[in-house]
Amino acid sequence: MSDVNRQFLLAARPVGKIKESDLAAHQGEIPSPEDGEVLVQVQYISLDPSMRGQMQAAVAYSAALQIGDVMRARGVGRVVESRNPGFPEGALVSGTFGMQEFAIGNAKVDRFRRFADDLDAKLVLGALGGTGITAYFGLLDVGEPEAGDTVVISGAAGATGSVAGQIANIKGCRVVGMAGTDDKCTWLTEELGFAGAINYRTQDIGAELDRLCPDGINVYFDNVGGEILDLCLDRLAHHARVVICGGISRYNEEGELPGPKNYFNLIYYCARMQGFLAHDYADRFDEFYPQMEQWVRSGEIKQRETVVEGFQNLPKALVALFDGANTGKMMVHVS
Amino acid sequence: MSDVNRQFLLAARPVGKIKESDLAAHQGEIPSPEDGEVLVQVQYISLDPSMRGQMQAAVAYSAALQIGDVMRARGVGRVVESRNPGFPEGALVSGTFGMQEFAIGNAKVDRFRRFADDLDAKLVLGALGGTGITAYFGLLDVGEPEAGDTVVISGAAGATGSVAGQIANIKGCRVVGMAGTDDKCTWLTEELGFAGAINYRTQDIGAELDRLCPDGINVYFDNVGGEILDLCLDRLAHHARVVICGGISRYNEEGELPGPKNYFNLIYYCARMQGFLAHDYADRFDEFYPQMEQWVRSGEIKQRETVVEGFQNLPKALVALFDGANTGKMMVHVS
Secondary structure, eight states, rough: OOOOOOEEEEEEEEOSSSSGGEEEEEOOOOOOOOEEEEEEEEEEOOTTTTTHHOOOOOOOOBBOOOOOOOOOOOOOEEEEEETTTOTTTOOEEEEESSSSSSEEEEEETTTTEEETTTTTTHHHHHHSSSSHHHHHHHIIIIIOOOOTOOOESSOOOOOOOOHHHHHHHHOOOOOEEESSSHHHIIIIIIIIISSEEEETTTTTHHHHHHHOTTTTTEEEEESSSHHHHHHHHEEEEEEEEEEEEOOOHHOOOOOOEEEEEEEEGHTTOEEEEOOGGGGGGGGGHHHHEEEHHHHHHHHHHHOOEEEEEEGGGGHHHHHHHHTOOOSSSEEEOOO | OOOOOEEEEEEEEEOOOGGGGGEEEEOOOOOOTTTEEEEEEEEEOOOOOOOHHSSSSSSBBBBBOTTTSSOOOOEEEEEEEOOOSSSSSEEEEEEEEOSEEEEEEETTTTOOOOEOTTHHHHHHHHHHHHHHHHHHHHHIIIIOOOOTTTEEEEETHHHHHHHHHHHHHHHEEEEEEESSSHHHHHIIIIIIISEEEEETOOOOOHHHHHHHHHEEEEEEESSSSOOOHHHHTEEEEEEEEEHHHHHHHHTOOOOOOOBBBGGHHHHHHHOOEEOOGGGGGGHHHHHHHHHHHHHHHHHHSSOEEEEEOGGGGGHHHHHHHHTTTOBBBEEOOOO
């Protein structure tokens, strides 16, 4: 075990596109757990679109990071020193460990979560992590899919989109995904069982939507915003639900971005557009974890990860996330 | 009884702002009812923002009018000749009579509706008409107000907005209305019991919303779209509902209008924005009519009308509607 704790600190609030220099390498100490606390050696660190918001002065859903703070990040690892009997040495745990090799916390106060020791740690950051929770409640609770519905998902090869699409499949929907490479599209249709996929960089999105969704879109799960949102708003079915999950195309932009000019179609289609935050469902996480664990163990939900090797590559990986370099869950392998 | 049937025909599809010359005066014949039909002498003709859409080539919610057709319009009148025992001579009936003095129809097929003979005919076009139905289902079913909620209504002195606000009041909400003159604002607070009113032409809308809605907006009933929608999207309460009822500011515009740039706030507020069409609730109209009749007879719901005298003034009145000249329900008194 190392005797230093490598970290990345927030060095600058991003302006426009995130830069590697917005994070700064630092060497901290490895703390010792006090009563009720555990020390975790981090194995994988999650990279998420919401990080850009976290780096800003204030976001609606969590306290602001200060310049010089350890960059906030979800992680998964093993307990290496425990003063909490519920989290023994060797236990697989996840938490908001930050961008560092070792994290300490009071498992209860800091909401560490223990998983079955034999689970693939990478699943804990994906299907069983924040993106899985987002996909699950966003699709099922906000999107309210019914068997036979046509469900369209943008950013469908991403960590959230790919899980949302597979859940829709399990619920008996016809799922059409949009992604940015032919490889991603093939993955959606060949391996995840999507009914169709659209390469939004090379295909005529509107024409493909018309072809693949002849009866309109019952649920549109929006991960990107922008023009694709408007194209879907033009093709809704009666009583459609538009789930506003994110808009990675917006996160790196400065200034005012246009809204969806076709929002007025919500009237003609008697449709709704709804946003949500995963932590709003905290009191229902106990419904989520066993269900998702069953789905991943049975293979009904598959996960693909883009794993960047090496703690030192965290800034590069964060920039790459916003360039769409990942298929599925993006993470850095630390140890 | 006259022996001609004065009419206004659709003369041109409006381009930009509606012009009086988009309608053309015409003299038709007074038809004779066949078995099951009734002849109605029209007393009042309703003017509605949706008329501009009706004048276009195609709208989502009804078959397109052709150039030369009698302009489509809701009306109320008395049966003057009946071959249907359910609609005797003298009965007060409403229907889509068109812009004409006499209308004939099969009461069942053409969905004429009979009202209690002693009701004020003007109520039949307002609180008990399409705008009342729109207010009722839009507010209650789409907005889902709860007692104690802050409900903001734009176009609040209009036919729909004023009824929606009064229903919200009945349901125990704090209601804040926006209107375009001080007289309208005084009517909202002094006579309709609104908690507050904002003159959107003379006041700082954002500052007034901040002052009148310190805990955010639980339900925003949007009749106007545009900047006011964005200002409200910036001030939602958690789990807010935005009811997209109309956007009179949009109807007279040509080309692409911007969408609500603040729609992304739906995520942070876990809020929804939803559209609807009144006719979607046709199977629940039997719930609406007795409830609204009770409210108007008890005085819990008040109606103000802008009545333009004289059939020949229909085109002028239609133009005036889009200039915001009306307070409450706009109609023309025919006979």
